[in-house]
Amino acid sequence: TYIVTDNCIKCKYMDCVEVCPVDCFYEGENMLVIHPDECIDCGVCEPECPAEAILPDTEPGQEAWLELNTKFADVWPNITEKREPPEDAAKFDGETGKLEKYFS
Ligand code: SF4
Ligand code: F3S
Numbered sequence: 762t763y764i765v766t767d768n769c770i771k772c773k774y775m776d777c778v779e780v781c782p783v784d785c786f787y788e789g790e791n792m793l794v795i796h797p798d799e800c801i802d803c804g805v806c807e808p809e810c811p812a813e814a815i816l817p818d819t820e821p822g823q824e825a826w827l828e829l830n831t832k833f834a835d836v837w838p839n840i841t842e843k844r845e846p847p848e849d850a851a852k853f854d855g856e857t858g859k860l861e862k863y864f865s
Pocket of ligand 2: 770773776811812
């Protein structure tokens with residue numbers, strides 16, 4: 762499966778939802794997650810994310826993000842259409858440790 766990771770937080774560009782063939786993105790206030798059981802591993806979303814926040818879960822050290830995607834995909838609503846990203850998205854792009862600072 763693919764997963765959404767730290768740099769999505771407060772960037773939330775949403776280009777990813779436009780390309781997913783199985784509509785498996787779910788929306789929180791500050792970020793999106795992928796439903797790991799619905800993702801068919803096609804990989805098309807990975808290069809579409811301007812924040813480079815999407816990774817295959819086979820990348821080392823991503824266990825906590827897989828857990829977070831799994832947990833919130835079950836409770837957040839499905840999102841299938843891109844909207845305007847936050848106005849200040851670029852300001853947060855590349856900042857580290859966003860989970861601790863901003864996740865809600
Ligand atoms: Fe959707 Fe493919 Fe990305 Fe999985 S890898 S979330 S199926 S676009
Ligand atoms: Fe987030 Fe990138 Fe999608 S910033 S909303 S994973 S395009």
